[in-house]
Amino acid sequence: GESSEELIVTGKDKFYVDAAERGQLFVPYDEDGYPIKLRVARHIATFKEFISSWNMLYPDKMIEIEGIPEYQDILDKGLGEYL
Numbered sequence: 224g225e226s227s228e229e230l231i232v233t234g235k236d237k238f239y240v241d242a243a244e245r246g247q248l249f250v251p252y253d254e255d256g257y258p259i260k261l262r263v264a265r266h267i268a269t270f271k272e273f274i275s276s277w278n279m280l281y282p283d284k285m286i287e288i289e290g291i292p293e294y295q296d297i298l299d300k301g302l303g304e305y306l
Contacts, residue, residue: 234258264297 230236235256243252278285292305
């Protein structure tokens with residue numbers, strides 16, 4: 224579908240739903256879509272795990288970052304809370 228503000232925020236695309244129903248996607252997708260807060264929460268969680276792994280491998284070069292929201296907090300509160 225055509226990219227729009229609504230598509231970016233909600234992650235709902237009827238063409239993806241159709242493709243998913245025909246088995247043409249490599250990931251699960253339904254009419255709920257993938258809202259931006261879910262996508263950002265996943266990216267933040269991945270980033271936090273990367274930093275944690277780095278710190279385990281390089282304790283002499285630790286990276287410390289404060290104030291990174293938790294995955295569930297982003298989903299519960301939305302992105303506006305952190306922007």
